[in-house]
Amino acid sequence: MAALLMxxxxxxxxxLWTLLGLATLPLTLPLTRLVTGWSTQRGMRYIVWVYGQGWLLIMRPFTRFESAGLDPEKLRAPAILVVNHLSFFDTYCMALLPCFDVNFAVRSWPFRMIFYGFIMRRAGYLDVESMNWREALAAGQRVLTQPALQLFFPEGHRSRDGRLQRFYSGAFRLATETGTKVIPLCLTGTDTLLPPGRFWLRPARVRLQALDPVDPADFPGENGHVAMRKATKERMRRHLEGMEERRC
Known part of the structure; x- marks a missing residue:
């Protein structure tokens, strides 16, 4: 009954919340820029974050949201965030972060959606599937020098069984080539809320936890990014297993 009501x-x-956001965007984006003096990209990221706050409010009667380690000092830009990927709603859950200036690196398909694509381009999100490495590196460097937080889903796609999949190297190459710390984010519960291949929502307990930063200086050498990738994945794997045990 709770799932049906949800x-x-x-x-x-x-x-309705999405339509309201789209309808007011021609007003809210220029107004945000006028009041704050921010760039278009930063203003759009703020609006996306506010939209996420509304999503959290809509979900809260049926979903318990918890967070840990989200210290604004720890999450101070510039930094690279990497988070495991379980559900379509994972990006929405990034509204749990206490900072709004987060730039997403995503695959190409959302850019082909008319409204999402427009918003994502205005926000400066990275279409990593369509970029070669030099283009992605240059774009990531521009984000980090703003400064802002650059977020990656290093698995590249949603996990079908809840376990960490293979990590791609992009986030870690960017970290080692720019000397930027990587902050792992561990997310649980969204696979209960809305797993891949299902449209029926279920009440869930969603938890987002930030681990201590990983310093690229600890991984020197030409293949330092590979070692950094493996170390970060193993650390996230162990922590996610502990989070799942506590959730059971």
Whole structure:
């Protein structure tokens, strides 16, 4: 019964919230820039973060959100965030972060959606699937020098079984080539909320935890990014297993 009520409530409210955001965007984006003096990209990221706050509010009657380690000092830009990927709603859960200036690196398909693509381009999000490495590196460096937080889903796709999949090297090459710390984020519960291949929402307990930063200086050499990638993945794997045990 709770799941039925959740689906009858959340989806209509989410559609209305999205339509309201799109309808007011021609006003809110210029107004944000005028009041704050921010760039278009930073203003759009702020609006996306506010939209995420609304999503959290819509979900809260049915979803318990918890966070740990999200110290604003720890998350101070510039930094690279890497988070495991379980659900379509993982990006929405980044609204749990106490900072709004987060630039996402994502695959190409969301850029092909008319409204999402427009917003993502205005926010400066990275279409890593369409970029070669030099283009991605240059774009990531521009984000980090703003300064802002650059977020990657290093698995590149949602896990079907809840376990960490293979990590791609992009985030870690960017870290070693720019000397930027990597902050692992461990996310659980969104695979209960909405796993891949399902559209029926279920009440869930979602937890987001930031681990201590990983310093690229600890991984010298030409293949330092590979060692950094492996060390970060293993650390996240161990921590996620502990989070799942505590959730059971």
């Amino acid at each position: 689906n009858l409530t959340v989806y209509p409210l989410l559609v």
